[in-house]
Amino acid sequence: MFDILMYLFENYIHSDMEVVVNHDELTDELTRAGFHRQEIQKALAWLERLADLQESDLKAGLNRSQSKSTRAYTAEEVARIDCASRGFIMYLENLGVLDFATREMVIDRVMELDAKEFTLDDLKWVVLMVLFNVPGHEDAYNQMEGLLFEEPDGLLH
Template sequence: MFDVLVYLYENYWRPDACPDAAQLARKLTAVGFESDEIEEALHWLEGLHQLVQSHGASQRPDSLRVFTPAELDLLGEECIGFISFLESAGVLPPHLREIVIDRAMASAPVRLEDLKIIVLMVFWSLGEEPDALILDELFVDAADRLIH
């Protein structure tokens, strides 16, 4: 599923640039994705679309998030730490944090690489792009970074 999401992110600037679900499924099949992977990705994207439509910026910017035992178990320390990092960097406001957590739980268990794709897709669904430093954090593997 995550390969399909990455393909969409790389090939469509915004979600409204994507064709309807049936035509998109045909295009993704033609590119070589498996039908179950396409179906899972389209279902996940529909859930994302519904969340984006229903979540406003109604949460207070100083709200505190307490993770449930199920979230702790399925997301793990690394993913929760990354969400906290994005929040503390001012990149992920509370309403977007909740969308990221919901979509991660819909895909759980997730690895950190998967969570980074989820974060990108949340911004993509809003027609936004994170700033360059955060994009670097989302795309560049920590092992490949040069330390000056």
């Protein structure tokens, strides 16, 4: 499922191509690209849920001034999101890339992924997808895109 999300993001959203709105046409195209219909349906449902989160009353409730909150992860979240990924989420909050609402959206979308393994690189892509879909977070999206694609200069210690 995550491969399909990456395919869609890279080929439609991130490349500024016109997004195919018709689910049947999109499903046919993804099938021709070699993806299985069941996985395609899961990926499309994942994207629809992301759109629902962005528009939901839950987001409105999360958008209140809670910038100094500390996130306590559930046992299921800890099992899914490793220490490095949780640390990266906190790092993004400290940079201002994620706020309270977008952090919760990222965690929600990570928990709904149907993947056996989930890495820090996968998290970065989920963050990028979430920020792309939330109006008013263009600067955060650009900052995250820079973090994802820029190679560090010089020697690393």
